[in-house]
Amino acid sequence: MSKIPGYHGIVLEVDLSSGKVERVPLSSEDLAKFIGGRGLGMKMLWDRLKKPGVDPLSPDNPLMFMPGPFSGFPVPAASRTCVVTKSPITSPVKSEYPCASTVSYANMGGFFGPEIRFAGYDGIVITGKANELCYVMIDDGKVEILDAKKFKGMRTDAFDKAILSELGDRRFKTVYIGPAGEKLVQYSSILHTSARAAGRGGVGCVMGSKNLKAIAVRGTGQPSAADHRRFLAALEKARLALKNSSGTKAWAEQGTARAIVANSNAGTEAVRNYREGTFPEADKIGGDVARRDVWVRDIACYCCPLACKKSGLTKGKYGSIVHDGPEYETGVMLGSNLLISDMPGLLKAIYNIDDVGLDQISTGNIIGFLMEAYEKGLIDQKFLDGIDLRWGSVDATLAMIDKIAYRDGVGDLASKGVKALSRQIGQGSDKFAIHAKGLELAAHNIQANPPRGLSYATAERGACHLNGDNIATQNQRAMFDSIGLCLFPTFEPALEEPTLSLLSAITGREYDKAEFLKTGERVFNLEKMFNYREGFRREDDRLPDRFFEDAFTIGSKKGSVLNREQFDAMLTQYYKDRGWDPETTEPSASKLKDLGLHSI
Amino acid sequence: MYREKTRTRSSEERANFTRREFIKGIGIGGGSLLLLGRFGIHAAAWADPGNPVLKMVLVDYGKCTGCRTCEAVCSSHNRPVTIDGKELPGLGNPRYSNIRVESFNPDVDVPNVCAMCVDTPCVSACPVEPDPKTGRRALYRDEATHTLHNDTDRCTGCGSCAEACAAQRTGVISSDPTTGRPERICTLCGGDPQCVKWCPFEALSYAEVKPDRKRYGLAPEKIAAELAKNWYGTADFGGPK
Numbered sequence: 111m112s113k114i115p116g117y118h119g120i121v122l123e124v125d126l127s128s129g130k131v132e133r134v135p136l137s138s139e140d141l142a143k144f145i146g147g148r149g150l151g152m153k154m155l156w157d158r159l160k161k162p163g164v165d166p167l168s169p170d171n172p173l174m175f176m177p178g179p180f181s182g183f184p185v186p187a188a189s190r191t192c193v194v195t196k197s198p199i200t201s202p203v204k205s206e207y208p209c210a211s212t213v214s215y216a217n218m219g220g221f222f223g224p225e226i227r228f229a230g231y232d233g234i235v236i237t238g239k240a241n242e243l244c245y246v247m248i249d250d251g252k253v254e255i256l257d258a259k260k261f262k263g264m265r266t267d268a269f270d271k272a273i274l275s276e277l278g279d280r281r282f283k284t285v286y287i288g289p290a291g292e293k294l295v296q297y298s299s300i301l302h303t304s305a306r307a308a309g310r311g312g313v314g315c316v317m318g319s320k321n322l323k324a325i326a327v328r329g330t331g332q333p334s335a336a337d338h339r340r341f342l343a344a345l346e347k348a349r350l351a352l353k354n355s356s357g358t359k360a361w362a363e364q365g366t367a368r369a370i371v372a373n374s375n376a377g378t379e380a381v382r383n384y385r386e387g388t389f390p391e392a393d394k395i396g397g398d399v400a401r402r403d404v405w406v407r408d409i410a411c412y413c414c415p416l417a418c419k420k421s422g423l424t425k426g427k428y429g430s431i432v433h434d435g436p437e438y439e440t441g442v443m444l445g446s447n448l449l450i451s452d453m454p455g456l457l458k459a460i461y462n463i464d465d466v467g468l469d470q471i472s473t474g475n476i477i478g479f480l481m482e483a484y485e486k487g488l489i490d491q492k493f494l495d496g497i498d499l500r501w502g503s504v505d506a507t508l509a510m511i512d513k514i515a516y517r518d519g520v521g522d523l524a525s526k527g528v529k530a531l532s533r534q535i536g537q538g539s540d541k542f543a544i545h546a547k548g549l550e551l552a553a554h555n556i557q558a559n560p561p562r563g564l565s566y567a568t569a570e571r572g573a574c575h576l577n578g579d580n581i582a583t584q585n586q587r588a589m590f591d592s593i594g595l596c597l598f599p600t601f602e603p604a605l606e607e608p609t610l611s612l613l614s615a616i617t618g619r620e621y622d623k624a625e626f627l628k629t630g631e632r633v634f635n636l637e638k639m640f641n642y643r644e645g646f647r648r649e650d651d652r653l654p655d656r657f658f659e660d661a662f663t664i665g666s667k668k669g670s671v672l673n674r675e676q677f678d679a680m681l682t683q684y685y686k687d688r689g690w691d692p693e694t695t696e697p698s699a700s701k702l703k704d705l706g707l708h709s710i
Numbered sequence: 711m712y713r714e715k716t717r718t719r720s721s722e723e724r725a726n727f728t729r730r731e732f733i734k735g736i737g738i739g740g741g742s743l744l745l746l747g748r749f750g751i752h753a754a755a756w757a758d759p760g761n762p763v764l765k766m767v768l769v770d771y772g773k774c775t776g777c778r779t780c781e782a783v784c785s786s787h788n789r790p791v792t793i794d795g796k797e798l799p800g801l802g803n804p805r806y807s808n809i810r811v812e813s814f815n816p817d818v819d820v821p822n823v824c825a826m827c828v829d830t831p832c833v834s835a836c837p838v839e840p841d842p843k844t845g846r847r848a849l850y851r852d853e854a855t856h857t858l859h860n861d862t863d864r865c866t867g868c869g870s871c872a873e874a875c876a877a878q879r880t881g882v883i884s885s886d887p888t889t890g891r892p893e894r895i896c897t898l899c900g901g902d903p904q905c906v907k908w909c910p911f912e913a914l915s916y917a918e919v920k921p922d923r924k925r926y927g928l929a930p931e932k933i934a935a936e937l938a939k940n941w942y943g944t945a946d947f948g949g950p951k
Contacts, residue, residue: 184782184802186910221778228803270815271948280812304815332803338793341801353910362911406941408911409817410777415910417775421817423942432816432942 114138115336116179116616117146121154122231122253124246126320127169127238131253136232142619143706146178146232147223148215149592149633151194154235155213156636156710159196162643163207166198166214166312167294167319169239175226175285175325178594179616182227182332185345186352187596189411191223191308192216198312198319199296199472199527200548200572205645212547212641214311214571217591219411219419220302222327225283229329240321243292247277248327258323263289265465266301269324277326286324287314288467290515294318295525297472297550301464305419305434306411309469311549311571336618344611351604352415361598362408364397365418366438370445371396373438377558377667380447380551382501383478384544384656387555388665391451395441403453409434416598426454428504433461439575442553443474448481448507455504462508466515475550476528477510479543480520488537495519541655546573547646556657558667564680567651570637581687585630592633632705635697638690639707648695651681764856764919766826767809767896767903771925771937773913774811776819780905780914781807787904788897808894809905810882812930814947818937820930822882823905824896826919827927830858832883832892835874838864849892858895867891879927 113119114136123132136150144153151174158172165171173195180188197214226234229248236246243258261269266288273284284302291298291314298314299307308314335341352358360368373379374392381389393399404422411419424431436445436456444450444459463470477499483489484499491498495513497520499506513521523534528550532543544551549572556563561579568584569577576597578584590597593613599605606623613621621629653672661671685692689701702708782802789806790797800806809823836847844850848864849871851857867890875883883892896903898916906914920926925933935945 184779184786186779228805267815268948275948280814303813330803330805332801332805335801338791338798338801342799349908358910407772407817408775409819410775410910412777413779413782414777415779417777417911430943432944434817 114141115618116333117141117232118227118230118333120231121233121235122248123235123237124253124255125238126236126240126244126255126322129255131255133231134235141232141617143629143632144636145589145592145629145633146181147176147190147192147592147594148194148217148588149629149636150233151176151192151215152213152633152636152640153710154233155194155196156640158237162645163205163209164196165209166196166211166316169237169320171196171316171319173236173313173316173320173322175222175234175236177223177226177233178592180612181223181594183335183341183345183612183616184413185595185612186348187411187414187416187599188594189219189221189224189414190217190591190594190596191220191226192591193218193300193308193313195313195316197549197571198315200311201529202547202644202646203649207645210644210646212549212571212644212646213637214313214316215591216300216308216310216313217576218300218302218306218308219414219596220306221283221412222285222302223594224412225327225329227329227333228331229327230331234325234327236317236320236322236325239319243321243323245273245286245322245324245326248325248329250329250331261323263292265289266467267304267461267465270301270304273324273326279328282326282328284324284326286467287317287322288465288515290467290525291315291318292323293515293517293525295468295514295517296527297469297476298467299464299469301467305421305464307464307469309471310574312469314467314469335616337615340615341612344608344615348605348608348612349415351602351608352599355602355604357602358415358599361416361418364401365420367397367400367420367436367441369438370436370441371398373442373554374446375666377662377665377670378555378562380442380475380478380553380555382449383447383475383482383542384551384555385482385542385660386664387558387662387667387670389446389449389451390664391449392446394451395436395445395453395456399453400436404436404457411596414596414599416596418598422457424454424457428454428458431457431461433457433464435460439553440470440474443471443478444507447474447478447553449502450504450507451502452504455507459504459507459511462511466511468511468515471552472527472550473511473514474553475544476514476524476531477507479528479531479539480510480524482542483535483539488535488539493520541659544654544656546653547650549573551575556653557660557662557672558670560672560677560680563653563657563672563677564684567653567681568684570634570641581684582627584634585627587630588633589626589630592630628705632707635701635705635707636710638695638697639702642694642696646695648681648685648693651695653677764826764828765898765916766919767823767898767905768915768917768923769821769823770913770915771818771820771933773911774819774821775911775913776811776813776817777910778804778811779908779910780809780821781811783904783908784809784899787899808882808896810894812934814934814938816938816942816944816947818934818941820933820937821905821914822880822930824858824882824894825880825927826856826896827879828919828921831874831878832858832871835870837868837870838866855898855900857898860892860895862891865891876929879929881929
């Protein structure tokens with residue numbers, strides 16, 4: 111048993127170049143300071159990439175699957191896994207390093223992180239590059255690198271079944287890439303259970319660069335808790351807090367899809383490549399219709415009482431589609447943002463994107479950009495390999511998804527992200543190429559929501575809708591991502607005290623709210639240090655011109671547009687409050703000292 | 711709230727489940743009490759009006775979300791730990807759970823739990839000679855709790871019970887990989903099943919055993935295939951058969 115309470119004190123490191131498998135001990139100091147998940151992953155990235163400018167697709171870039179200290183305990187909604195690596199899709203305005211990019215982390219629910227902990231590890235680190243396509247099988251202490259050539263090119267839904275056939279036990283938890291990841295599309299995702307994804311920031315591309323098709327984990331162990339009695343008491347409190355929460359029921363009813371209509375009404379939805387905040391046909395793809403016509407079951411992640419995931423069935427022109435969705439991000443990015451309001455068509459697009467292993471958000475964003483460039487005559491049908499990429503066309507969207515996944519023709523250009531694509535097209539298209547630092551924005555539109563604009567501009571992985579709209583929220587969410595807890599249940603205020611109690615009981619270190627936030631602040635600052643070292647400056651915390659120039663023409667927020675001076679002033683204040691230089695964004699020496707980051 | 715529901719259901723069912731039907735249900739007709747003894751059921755228990763029914767954890771598959779909270783609370787209760795000389799609930803490692811959620815693609819989740827079979831194929835398959843005094847094999851049904859117990863001193867770890875369960879019923883019983891002894895036999899948590907108590911979706915209830923109930927005692931793969939066909943129009947799971 112580990113000497114560090116709440117942890118195994120071990121990460122499993124698999125070097126695919128040499129085939130070497132190592133159990134690397136973790137220091138109790140690192141665990142105290144960086145916790146697990148996103149935080150510990152960030153620290154290990156910092157330690158392993160000692161110099162800036164490492165090519166994210168080189169064997170040197172580690173790909174880390176990080177559960178947190180809550181993972182593997184039956185804490186409600188402690189189901190998350192953070193995949194941490196150096197981003198293949200972000201880039202600074204200028205840098206002396208050709209391969210400069212930000213940190214990347216993508217967070218997914220399901221059962222994978224808990225299973226890593228059952229198998230006896232606090233994380234899995236993949237380094238190197240295999241000669242041929244392979245997968246890693248972890249069965250408690252037994253670790254094998256196995257041949258995956260026979261699975262080459264296999265789409266994720268079929269692979270999800272095929273890998274379990276090969277392993278012979280459904281209790282294995284698996285993560286894998288699709289053809290897009292194998293082909294190194296820069297915004298490829300990593301899938302789990304066919305529909306859950308670590309989608310953002312190109313983590314699937316990094317996995318593909320290592321010739322790694324999948325990881326399968328099965329385990330029988332569990333870490334211990336520092337204070338067993340206190341853990342049990344806090345666990346019961348957490349369960350009851352969510353059982354008695356009105357939010358819990360709401361999540362089960364419609365999941366995030368409730369926001370498809372709500373945000374459209376509020377003028378905060380990505381519509382027509384972020385040109386508008388309201389989609390007049392939102393009700394055709396919203397939660398009410400999905401509940402009536404599509405959803406068959408509510409699905410939950412490990413020990414979660416929210417069950418926000420929905421599995422559905424649609425029939426129609428595109429045959430019988432059985433898949434998750436629509437949820438807010440998938441429904442808006444492939445629906446409202448492309449003016450698609452045909453539910454079976456929307457479900458088919460969502461299914462195909464997961465099936466080829468692309469990030470739903472980036473893919474919807476990029477297709478929206480291309481639709482606008484096509485409408486404006488900046489590109490023609492020939493540029494699009496004959497695809498008539500009009501607003502609202504499901505068939506054209508499906509054709510584009512395949513082009514991208516297999517990097518065929520225009521898909522090869524589009525596979526590099528909207529920033530690279532707009533550079534290629536030129537003609538002022540950068541104004542409506544909707545990204546920050548190279549990562550595409552998500553389904554929350556911001557002409558009428560400046561704080562969310564701040565979240566997109568300052569998130570260290572590039573445009574992120576989940577980072578938080580102010581410093582306190584950013585710090586808090588860095589912690590949720592580090593302990594292994596899902597964000598959604600934390601909107602219930604009564605969960606706060608049990609969460610702090612559980613963390614204290616598991617780790618044996620006492621956390622009040624201030625200490626919790628300070629630890630999150632440390633994680634956020636280390637991410638900043640990493641990006642700063644790569645060459646990211648204030649000029650990189652910018653938003654596309656569209657948000658300052660194109661006021662909404664419809665909806666409840668008609669006329670809304672961001673004010674550049676006000677937004678700049680907001681950013682300046684943000685850096686000052688963070689203890690960073692407002693000119694360069696460099697964290698001050700005193701801030702780093704305060705956070706214990708001055709000597710790392 | 712779940713308690714209330716359970717009470718309603720069981721009283722309604724109790725009314726039409728007599729000992730006569732029980733015997734009919736297992737297909738051996740009246741007067742075969744000797745045979746019942748062979749199954750490890752003390753006949754007197756069934757004549758006792760205070761203990762007239764067998765109970766089990768019943769699943770409403772339409773409500774199950776596959777969250778596996780049942781596994782955690784089962785393990786926690788049935789695999790306690792001793793800390794400073796005091797027995798406390800465990801941390802809920804699903805490895806030690808007696809209820810097992812089997813998950814399929816497309817999304818179907820089937821909690822698999824002891825069906826509390828009236829005819830106990832697992833007990834019939836136990837090759838250990840019955841004790842002349844008690845009539846018990848190594849695996850037997852306890853008169854007081856009506857749950858199955860394994861006498862570890864007499865169990866040879868041959869795995870016959872798990873094989874019989876897999877061949878004839880749900881297959882929930884498995885053999886411990888080291889000792890070969892049966893695992894995952896539901897204890898009903900002494901009459902207050904924790905999985906029923908804590909299921910966040912009210913998918914589990916504490917109900918009377920009714921062998922003629924739809925999907926009773928079926929293996930999870932069979933149940934999943936039927937549900938997937940109803941829900942999604944396909945039962946193509948791939949994966950292990």
